[in-house]
Amino acid sequence: MTNDHDGVRELLAAWAVGALLPGDERTVFSHLARCETCAAEAERLRATVRLLNGTPDPGPASAGADGVLALALRTRRPRTPEVAPHAAPYAAAVAGLQALVGELDGRWSTPVVHDWDAHATVAHLVAADEHLAVRLGLDARVPASRIPEGSRPGEAWNRRTADVIAHEHGRTPEETVATWAAQATALLATPEARDPELAARAVTLMGLRLPIADHYVVRAFETWIHTDDIGRAVGLPVPPPPDEHLRLLVRLAVRILGLALQGAPPVFLEVTGVPEARWVLGSDAEPVTAELTLNPVDFCLLVGGRYAPEEVPRAETGDQGAVRNVLERAAALAWL
Structure with missing residues (x-):
């Protein structure tokens, strides 16, 4: 393969007829999520194959080849400000979850992990991202918790996430997703997300003292894990992070x-x-x-x-x- 575009174009024909090898599905997904030219070509090939076969489009939640394209197309969002390498995994994980939540209509009450349904899992991420967001000067987007002074980090964390989940269960899943997405977008627009020197400053969050750059990697880790949790619960495969992010x-x-x-x-x-x-x-x-x-x-x-x-x-x-x-x-x- 001479370059990324050439490599994916070689795979698109196999993708269009549902003949991709398992290892190539992730390559196609990752590239289509960031390349509008190849995504448009993929859509054209899919339409051509379906026309020749005389079969209708099964919709975005289908499995197999169409499911790969559906998620990839939903991953493409308006461009966010350029981020430094330390924030790129978080930006990609956010895009992945945005792709997945578009597939959850009617399935928000599906049990996912711990005692959370899909709605609560996204609400949990509102609480999880909030620690870094507030430390970087962003406003909290849900009401404050009454956490006793002197609480250990784990206890304070459990109380906060429970309070946020309870608050968000009083709202619609769409409202919770909008709150999470707005906070994630704000985190990716901070100076620390774009400037490695600013992100070298160490801060303590949830009892863990790390450079801000590493806290962005932690946010990527958790966002991907919970996206995978939701995907497994509803039967939609979630690709792992790209190799450079892994x-x-x-x-x-x-x-x-x-x-x-x-x-x-x-x-x-x-x-x-x-x-x-x-x-x-x-x-x-x-x-x-x-x-x-x-x-x-x-x-x-x-x-x-x-x-x-x-x-x-x-x-x-x-x-x-x-x-x-x-x-x-x-x-x-x-x-x-």
């Missing part, structure tokens, strides 16, 4: 995991498909006792609390107890 998610998660494993029996961790994604986690005063290999999506789902430690697909050798410790610590990082 790299940022993986590297941040490993940094935080490394802090949690200080002094633990050392384990060599490799995340496949991510350049230079090899680390020794744990004590630096002992020899490595085990090796653990995960793919990047499974690793992120583990850290996001979507895999139990014993269930995540992996390859391992050496001390099983040391590996289990790494997997359990990774799963314990989840707050989503």
